[in-house]
Amino acid sequence: MNDVFDYDAELIRYNERLRAAAHVTTHDRVLDIGCGAGQTTREAARSASSGSAMGVDVSASMVDRARRLSEKEGLRNVTFERADAQTHPFAPEHFTVGISRFGTMFFTDPAAAFTNIGSALRPGARLVQLVWQAAAQQEWVGAIRHTLAGEGRMPAGLTGGAFSLADPTVATGVLTTAGFTAVEITDVREPIYYGPDAASARDALVGLGMVEYLVADLDAAVSARAHDRLLALLDAHDTGEGVWFDSRVWLITARRP
Numbered sequence: 001m002n003d004v005f006d007y008d009a010e011l012i013r014y015n016e017r018l019r020a021a022a023h024v025t026t027h028d029r030v031l032d033i034g035c036g037a038g039q040t041t042r043e044a045a046r047s048a049s050s051g052s053a054m055g056v057d058v059s060a061s062m063v064d065r066a067r068r069l070s071e072k073e074g075l076r077n078v079t080f081e082r083a084d085a086q087t088h089p090f091a092p093e094h095f096t097v098g099i100s101r102f103g104t105m106f107f108t109d110p111a112a113a114f115t116n117i118g119s120a121l122r123p124g125a126r127l128v129q130l131v132w133q134a135a136a137q138q139e140w141v142g143a144i145r146h147t148l149a150g151e152g153r154m155p156a157g158l159t160g161g162a163f164s165l166a167d168p169t170v171a172t173g174v175l176t177t178a179g180f181t182a183v184e185i186t187d188v189r190e191p192i193y194y195g196p197d198a199a200s201a202r203d204a205l206v207g208l209g210m211v212e213y214l215v216a217d218l219d220a221a222v223s224a225r226a227h228d229r230l231l232a233l234l235d236a237h238d239t240g241e242g243v244w245f246d247s248r249v250w251l252i253t254a255r256r257p
């Protein structure tokens with residue numbers, strides 16, 4: 001995960017959906033899983049003005065950035081830990097709400113990870129997450145893959161990683177195995193933002209690693225043409241208010257019994 005890409009800008013529409021669903025109130029103690037630079041953690045801390053919010057992320061640089069941004073805002077009820085949420089020894093039954101904005105899809109053993117997260121939640125606590133639906137549902141994946149593939153080739157399908165909880169049966173199974181109940185999965189569709197213009201959007205995608213991954217085994221001339229096609233595609237998606245792509249996610253809520 002890189003430090004350059006601006007997830008806060010990309011996910012601005014989804015952020016509102018997560019915030020509404022999490023419905024953090026004054027006395028909540030919130031755990032933000034895979035918090036990245038901590039925008040959602042800080043928002044939770046502001047809502048839990050007599051409670052607290054803790055963000056955890058495996059990336060030291062993300063946690064540093066989250067701490068710096070929170071200090072700058074003068075927030076006193078927010079903390080960040082560099083931790084692997086799969087195994088971190090959280091205080092048992094401490095948190096009243098767990099949230100995650102695309103931070104729970106990268107676990108190597110999801111059932112064990114969610115069991116660990118569940119043990120950190122108080123009985124009755126809610127877990128509210130956003131995860132990507134399948135790659136085939138994402139205009140941003142399809143368009144970018146198609147544009148970069150060219151030359152009669154298509155890269156292999158994208159399934160794991162960011163899309164590991166894309167199948168609702170799998171997500172429900174994992175959460176149920178981990179002891180959660182009342183699993184509800186809602187289809188949410190919002191555009192995602194890649195930058196004010198095509199060139200910035202291309203730089204963002206290169207920073208995200210997506211472009212390099214797709215052109216990794218193409219020769220230099222093909223790769224250059226692919227980048228040109230990408231730029232043209234991004235330009236076509238420039239609405240005049242920036243470059244936007246359609247996307248679909250699952251809003252998953254569950255309860256710790």
Ligand SMILES: C[S@@+](CC[C@H](N)C(=O)[O-])C[C@H]1O[C@@H](n2cnc3c(N)ncnc32)[C@H](O)[C@@H]1O
Nearest residue numbers: 007034035036057058059084085101102103106
């Ligand atoms: C797509 S980013 C989302 C970051 C943040 N939630 C946001 O919306 O801006 C996924 C984040 O999950 C973190 N992550 C991945 N696996 C993790 C794990 N096992 N424990 C904690 N964080 C993890 C990554 O380091 C990364 O910052």
